[in-house]
Every structure is written in structure tokens, then in C-alpha cells.
Amino acid sequence: MKTLLSTALAISYVSLTAAQNSTILNPMLPGFYPDPSCIYVPEQNKTYFCASSTFLTFPGIPITASKDLQSWTLISHAFSRPEQLPEFAAPNIPTGGLWAPTLRYKDGVFYMVTTHVYGDAPEEDTSRWVNFILTTTDPYCSRCWSDPVYFTADGYDPSLFWDDDGQVYVTWAPYWRIDPGIAQATINLETGEVGPRKVVWGGSGNRVPEGPHTYKKDGWYYLLIAEGGTGEGHSVTIGRSKSINGPYESNPANPVLTNANTTEYFQAVGHADLFQDERGRWWGVALSRRTDRATKASPMGRESVLYPVTWEGEWPVLQPVRGEISSWEFPGDGGEIPGLLVDASEDVDFSEVEEVPGNFVSYGVSADGSVQLKSDGEKRGLCLVAPVTSLPVPAGNATAQNVTRLLRRQSHSLFTYSVDVDFAPTKPGQEAGVTMFIDPDNHLDLGIVSLSGNVSTPYLRFQGQSDSDTPEKALVELPVEWRDGSIRLEIKAFNASHVSFSAGPTKYESRIKTIAVAPVTLLQPQFTGTAVGVYVTANVSRSSTEACFTTWKYQGDGQFRS
């Protein structure tokens, strides 16, 4: 409530004192939207578009759009067909998969360039980095994104730049442990052929130069990069040169953007991109983690933030990232973009929808037929079938886990998420429930499960895995009087530090009982963010296990900005 109130006050204060300014409310894209890259495309109805990284989440690389830089709509995923990128299904570790994209537009075509990273390949092995371009003329359509055009680069964070003479350049970060710096080459976008590689800048002297983007203004080439690593030392620096090939001189004011060495709630600010609006004013985006200063809890992971940019002399000045920033008046007439708002609440009755909502994701590609919408027969709703595998698989094997999951991003600091499930386990290990999920090593689950020894008795079990600490388990017998109907399972982030897991009979909402309360410090996404959703598992047995979920509600209850 405090947050909402202070926001309202801030808006009225600004409107009284500076009619021309607006207040940016960060994060711009709340939740798991790291490494933003954004553009303004006047020819596409004066719309702003962004792409974000997704690691092992599928579909990958969400494209979001806005006409006013305030409300953002999820419009497509650049990677939505498993056959588009067969290597995505290979064994990987949770920090692998699709890393930072760059989104650009030229002559009617959208270009998305990114890297598929084999996280466990040896560091010196350049096959660790598979770089490619996807294109489309219709960014509102997932299946319209092309198959990849691959190109060779010995690193990650690729970016494209078109020079005035029509020559196109690709710029990337060679692996910093081996060759720290920013590399560049000419590229043929049709064939992926690259010219000779040249390291054009080593950065301002901080560690891990990465995330390059090139801009040209008044005869100067500007090279904006990230330095300091993506943790709390994250920062943005800039160099410039009269030649695209360098040498680049470092801005004496570097770093031009960082919250390192501060007590700000928005930490790890870095990996920026810049663009101009319809009036030619400059804006920037970056990633940031909202971090509790006392506990270091940052459950929502790496999110996207917005800030205004001014030019003082020949260098850009990036306004420091805060939860509220007084900035240029927002552009546009506020026109709506069809689709799902990234921070919308939702209430889905699966008997009434024809397809799985576009904001639902899985971890890795789910097996064919393991997620189905059923509208008739004995089982109805969103039905998940557990994978039938007899072998334990490594946690990073995204395509061959023993769990089928369907998730959505946590988009609010405080939220209430619930589903109704019909599930009667009959074999030991069969389990279905709700999860708060980062990756197979970091998740908290409340499920209905049957245990060996007393198969006929279903239990409610809370358990989880976490790299930071061991979650405390809870196990209670499912009350007999609840067993003849569906069960409501609920996850609630009810304050800044804790989340509760509850269950009750769908028919009698007042009987809902809290099964466990867990600290959010158990959920610390490294590169990604947290999601909530449903799962089904047969615990690596060969039994066929299916659970059907009938309703799904996600409600945002508050956003912390300080």
C-alpha cells in the first residue's frame, strides 16, 4: 500500500511542477526479462519493440511492444518451433541456452541476433557459442520468424550495425576469460559469412567487457558496452571513434550508468541499449535486479528498466536507474497493442480457451502430447502428462526431465496464484501440483502425491530444492472429505520476504489451509527469473500419470519500487 500511495503522490507532484515531464515507473518489464534490446519503428505504427533473453525457457526470446513506453504487450516469440533450432534440445546446464539478443529493424525487416550457449562445453571450445540471426517482416506472429542464418563468432552478445555505406557489421564479446574485449567483423546477413575479426575496444578497464551496441551520431561511432560482470558490479561504459574499426576512446565519465557501490534497491544495472523516440529524444533500457539490501533476496531476477538519456556535448548522459524517474514526456498517443500485457493479472478457465495462453512457457521443450487442452470426456481442462522415463537424467537436460511443467513469469513482487486440480495418484511417486520455479535445482513445490508404503492415501507435500539453503519439508494427509472433488492449490507472495503454499477443497474456499511458508531467499535466480505454474511427475517410474487443471488465476498484488 505504501508503494502505491507514494506512486500516486509522485505523479501529482510531477504534474504540478513540470507539465512536460512524466514519471517512469520501473521496472519497465517486470520479472524474467533480462538483457533488453529495444528499437523504435516509425513505419510500424510508431511502435517500440524489445527482445529479451530466455536461457532454457521455451518458447524463447519474447518480443514485446509498446506505443508509449509505459504499457508493454507480449506480441510473439522469435523462437517458437523446436525444429527452428534443433541444438536447443541438447543437454545443457541452467546457465546455458539462449543468451542476450539484439533486436534491429532495417528496410521492413526485423533482425534478432543471439547466441545458443552450450554451458557445459569447455571454455576454450568455440563450439560453445552458436550465433545466429532470425528475421521476420511480421513481429506480431511467432511462426513467421525465420529459420536461423548461422555465423561464426568466438563469443556471445552479438549486435548488428548498418553503416551509411550499406556495410553491415556484427559486434560481439569474445569469452572474457580467454580474450576480454569487443570484437567486430563485417557480415553478410543472407549467408552469415563474416569478414576478418578485429578486437576494436577493450573497454574502460573494468572486468568482463560484453553486451556491445554501436550507434552513429554527428560523425562519431559510439560503442556502448557492459562491464563489471552481471552482478552488483554491473555497469555501462561507452567509447567513441571516427572509424567504425576503432580505436575507440573511452569516455572520461565512465561508467556512464551503474548502481554499483550504492544502497539502491535497483542493483546490477547494466547491459544497456539506446534508442530515439518520434521526437528524436533519447531513451535507454538496461537490466537490473531489485535486491533487498538486508537479505540480498532478488526473487524476480534480472528485469528490464527504462531511463531518459540526454546529450551533453558529444557524450550521452544516462539518468541513474531508480524505481521512479522524472523524465521526458512519454511519446505516442497511448494507442493499444493487441495481446497480453506483460504485467496483467489473468483468470483462465481452461474449458473455455482454445489454445494455451501465449505467455505460458516450459523449461526446455515439452514432449509432444504432454500438454493438452481437453474439453470433453472424463478428464477436462489443461491436462499434463508426466514423461515416462526410466533413467535419471541430469538436471540440465532440458528436454528429458521427469517432470512436465507449464509456467508463467512472476510479474509482481506480491502476487496470488492458484489452480484447481483433479488428480488421484494411484502409484508411488505420482505427483501433481504448483511450483515456484527457476530451474531444476531451484524450485519450491506443493503437490498431491502418493507415497510408497501407503499408496491409497494421497498426501499434500511441500518440498523443494535450492542452491542457497535446504527448504523445510511439510507433509500432511489429504483430508478424506476433500478427496471427492478438485483441490485448489495456491502460492502467495504475501510480503517482501515470504511466500505461502496453501491447499483446500475447491468447493469450500474458506477451508483453505496453509501447508508451508518459505523465505524467498530460497529463490535466487542467477541469470533468469522466477516463474509460477503447474507440474506433473511420475518420479522416474514408467507409470502413465496425468493431471488436469481446470482454472488458473494469477493476480498481481503489488510492485515494490524502493
Ligand SMILES: *[C@@H]1O[C@H](CO)[C@@H](O)[C@H](O)[C@H]1NC(C)=O
Ligand atoms: C497499424 O494501425 C492500423 C490502423 O489502426 C491497423 O489497421 C494496422 O493493422 C496496424 N498495423 C500494425 C502492424 O499494428
Ligand SMILES: *[C@@H]1O[C@H](CO)[C@@H](O)[C@H](O)[C@H]1NC(C)=O
Ligand atoms: C565500486 O567500488 C570499487 C572499490 O572502490 C571499485 O573498484 C569499483 O570500480 C566500483 N564499481 C563501479 C562500477 O564503479
Ligand SMILES: *[C@@H]1O[C@H](CO)[C@@H](O)[C@H](O)[C@H]1NC(C)=O
Ligand atoms: C524532465 O526530464 C528531463 C529528461 O530526463 C530532465 O533532464 C529534466 O531535469 C526533467 N525536469 C524536471 C523538472 O524534473
Ligand SMILES: *[C@@H]1O[C@H](CO)[C@@H](O)[C@H](O)[C@H]1NC(C)=O
Ligand atoms: C526426477 O528425477 C530426479 C533424478 O533423476 C530426482 O532427483 C527428482 O527427485 C525427480 N523429480 C521428481 C519431482 O520426482
Ligand SMILES: *[C@@H]1O[C@H](CO)[C@@H](O)[C@H](O)[C@H]1NC(C)=O
Ligand atoms: C538427455 O535425455 C535424453 C532422454 O532421456 C537422453 O537421450 C540423453 O542422452 C540425455 N542426455 C544426457 C547428457 O544424459
Ligand SMILES: *[C@@H]1O[C@H](CO)[C@@H](O)[C@H](O)[C@H]1NC(C)=O
Ligand atoms: C522417487 O523415487 C526414488 C527412487 O526410486 C525414491 O527413493 C523416492 O522415495 C521416490 N519418491 C516418491 C515421492 O515416491
Ligand SMILES: *[C@@H]1O[C@H](CO)[C@@H](O)[C@H](O)[C@H]1NC(C)=O
Ligand atoms: C495408510 O493410510 C490409511 C488411511 O489414511 C491410514 O489409516 C493408515 O494408518 C496408513 N498406513 C500407514 C502404514 O501409514
Ligand SMILES: *[C@@H]1O[C@H](CO)[C@@H](O)[C@H](O)[C@H]1NC(C)=O
Ligand atoms: C513476512 O511474514 C513472515 C511470516 O509471517 C514474517 O516472519 C516476516 O518478518 C515478514 N516479512 C516482512 C518483510 O514483513
